[in-house]
Amino acid sequence: LAKTTQPISMDSYEGQEVNITCSHNNIATNDYITWYQQFPSQGPRFIIQGYKTKVTNEVASLFIPADRKSSTLSLPRVSLSDTAVYYCLVDGGSQGNLIFGKGTKLSVKP
């Protein structure tokens, strides 16, 4: 399974765009990149998934360069409610046993 590396924590202010980068140097050809968000005392929530280039939904954008060795989750105009832990996951299996790291703890300040 590919291993991911992401910053332990990040700080931001309301209204700013936040970019969280994840490194996955050993990503395999059939691996997808998936991001989850977790608020305190709640289960994780799926945010976005991509394979290459750019994916956008109503919550975030995911940028994946051509070599796919990293990915960047972009959160536009964050608010206080975006304070959470964000996990980057990669896996190519079909079984769905998600492998979480420690994630990035994002703190949004007023």
Add this chain to the structure above:
Amino acid sequence: DTGVSQNPRHKITKRGQNVTFRCDPISEHNRLYWYRQTLGQGPEFLTYFQNEAQLEKSRLLSDRFSAERPKGSFSTLEIQRTEQGDSAMYLCASSLRGSAYEQYFGPGTRLTVT
């Protein structure tokens, strides 16, 4: 609310006692997963079911742990002879087979073993 539900939300037990948790997945989801999460760590995979079949178990799932999904709907996770190291949040998630990486998590059951 048609999301994943878990009961109880909190459980305090004494070391050596048995505990059982229940998970009710989203009704049309045929896959159900159990994870364990300790403070400051990401969730760790324990086991998963496709319908009523338990298809994979992590090495974290010692012989004191057993999970069932008897009719392919709700699932139970039992821990026998609890130890202090079992204290954690136990999370359940469900998904459609074709969307295994888009899992919907419940709120978790927080277990404290004293």
